[in-house]
Amino acid sequence: MDQEKQSEYIIEVQNLVRDYVSHKGVFRKKKHTVRAVNNLSFFVKKGEIFGLLGANGAGKTTTIKILTTLLAPTSGSVSILGLDPMTQAKALRPRISFVFGGERSLYWRITGRENLNYFSDLYHISNEIKKRRIPELLELVGLKDHADERVETYSKGMKQRLQIARCLVNDPEIIFLDEPTIGLDPIGARDLRNIVKMLAKQGKTVLITTHYMYEADEICGRVAIVNKGKLVALDTPANLKAQTEHTSVIELHLNEKDDALLKGLNQIKEIDQIRANHTDQYESVSLQCKEPRTVFPQLFPLIGTGHLLSVRTREATLEDVYIHYVSQSPH
Amino acid sequence: MLPIINVIFSSLNVHARQNFARATFQFVILFQPILLSFLLYMMLRGSNPVHAGEYIVVSSGLMNLWSSIIFSSAGDIDRERYMGTLECIYVSPSDFRLIFLGHVLGNLLLGLFSMVLSSICVVFLFGLQVHIENPAEFLCAFTLSILSFTAISLLIGLIFTLSRSARILMNCLEYPIYILCGLVFPISVLPKALQFIAYVLSPTWAAQLLRESMAGIQNIRIFYFDLIALSILILVYFLLTIVLFKKIDRRVRIDGTLGVH
Known part of the structure; x- marks a missing residue:
């Protein structure tokens, strides 16, 4: 400097x-x-x-x-x-x-x-x-x-x-x-x-x-x-x-943990990042992707009957940026 | 000079009030003197010694002063560490030794109150007589005793900033001093090696001088020798506080012992 x-x-x-x-x-x-x-x-x-x-x-x-x-x-x-x-x-x-x-x-x-x-x-x-x-x-x-x-x-x-x-x-x-x-x-x-x-x-x-x-x-x-x-x-x-501009987040709330779903999500190449979270009320899975429209058709067949409580899409926030950096940094 | 006095007085005021609001401290100041006086009275009652009143007043007074110093002055460091205020006061522009001097003086004042309480107890409850045969010498010995407790308290407090285990150390320091410094029985009954330790601790000399000046000085030369010995110890404690502070300051910042989080 x-x-x-x-x-x-x-x-x-x-x-x-x-x-x-x-x-x-x-x-x-x-x-x-x-x-x-x-x-x-x-x-x-x-x-x-x-x-x-x-x-x-x-x-x-x-x-x-x-x-x-x-x-x-x-x-x-x-x-x-x-x-x-x-x-x-x-x-x-x-x-x-x-x-x-x-x-x-x-x-x-x-x-x-x-x-x-x-x-x-x-x-x-x-x-x-x-x-x-x-x-x-x-x-x-x-x-x-x-x-x-x-x-x-x-x-x-x-x-x-x-x-x-x-x-x-x-x-x-x-x-x-x-x-x-x-x-x-x-x-x-x-x-x-x-x-x-x-x-x-x-x-x-x-x-x-x-x-x-x-x-x-x-x-x-x-x-x-x-x-x-x-x-x-x-x-x-x-x-x-801005680094996550044009990035969307699909948030799924499930009533129980679904390992098969997580395994299947890993196979979808349009998903940039997967984050699973447990809360007292539900299991939450966040998926970062550029184009949700291409993810949805591959996503729904993976969800077991009766597991899904809600699904929504939103723009990426600073929290997503933070998670992106923290999960990428070497441990 | 004014900011220095302000820091000491402000610290004294805040901490005396903080401490007096604690149940443990109230016990040490209000009930312990009565219990200690009673204990000593019962121990001496059978042997019926002369100057029993003076002996009980000095012993229970100093024991109580020591307890109040250990559980408050030294304990303050640990309490403030867990309250998160130790870091705040430590990084203020005021010299930490002056802030802590305020703590010590506040606790000494409350400790002195328990000495008075102990005297009242001895005179009115047990009906013993308490005299001060050599008032001038007593005043001198008393002033030096207070100074010595201030000095030792400052030194211990500073050392306690070094360790998060200060509370354990604090609890371990109460009774050994009662025994080592001849507050309950003469140090002549202790093994020689322990007697040597007793003589580098100022409460030993303070107890000796106060008892002598109250009961009547037998040998004025010995009395003045004891007075000089106590003065030297006070000087050593103060010097150690000054010299060690720089090293302790560095160490606590390297080890990160000022906080718990």
Whole structure:
């Protein structure tokens, strides 16, 4: 990457590797190494909402922990706002902030306002700014009316919104959000996405990890798809989806697993990809293909009597793109 | 200077309230002093020693102070690790040692309250007399004792950031200190090797000094020697906290022990 292009990025990750080493056995002599991040490289521009997509265990949280000075990389280089998170953590920490998904990272036995007050003190925010900023943040995350209630009485969504407020007490330039909408109901998740969009409008750079594809599609300017710690694709959601342009998905819902059907589907050469899923209600089979009309005549004879609950066709989404990349990447 | 005081005070305030809301901590602060005083009283009742009141107050007070430090200050690290707040406070621009000092001071304050409770118990419940024969020396010994518990608590807390098994270590540290530091019976009854360990632990000296200054100093030179020994230990603990922090900071980020997820 040339010098000019490099300067526009405020997050630079190059060939990042992180191994976790554990010791097993009675005398803990057996060393076991797991590579969580494997030669990962990406760059994020100022003011961008950048998404890291990947399944559980893809290395997203580990990457965020390295970027936020919490974890040391095994090798590779990381630069945040021109600073090395490992050796220049002291200079970097006041300028960034993070939220890890779920209800943790808050003190439950004190109020929401007291939580914000405490973290403001840890970030050396003056009383004058604190008095102005804390009510603003509570208003931003819709907790103004619950500010003086103990956090333990909050719902999951309220706790997650309080976490967002907590991460803004220092007015950070970069915000790292690790699965911030995990476990939220649809309205709670939508509210949180709106807050993230608002922050980006205010000029904050946001790096968000998620495994909800529609979420990334809605809010991210660019997304990186990570599988087993490796980068498998990086582009705008629109460009990634364009790769599956003119691709359709046929979704079959069956009342029981049909191995003969799956075997038969593998023989249809017009089908690009087959994905079978089990849910509590039904067995789902998704078929990616260019031309559903050519697939249908070959498909129906394969379905056993009484097995099919429903069938529908739709356009490919970012989720299909994600599955396409993840299933293609070597294990 | 003001932000530093602010960080310590804010941390003290939040954590003292967080801890006091926990049932275990309430037990340690409110009920354990009474139970320990009762236990010691029953142990000493048969032998009827002089200065039994002073002995019980110092022993149960220090035992309780130690429990409150182990189960709160050191336990705080583990609790915060599982709450996910350890990572948040660790990456704040404030020095982690100052944040943790706030925790320690909050717990010490609550621990001191149980010392008072234990004294009340001894005087009003058991009818024993408690005197302070050398008030100036007692004040000196008491101040140094508090400093020493602060120093040792800071050091233990920092070391606990290194391991996710801090809770097990925490549970293993309570009773050995009661025994090793002569809080229940004199360390002279311990094997020589264990006595050596006892003398590098500040509660040993603190207990000795407090008891002497309350019961009446027999040999002022020995008393001052003990006072100097305790001061040196405090200095060593503080120095270790300063020196080890850089190494511990590096290690916790390499091992990833600040969080559990």
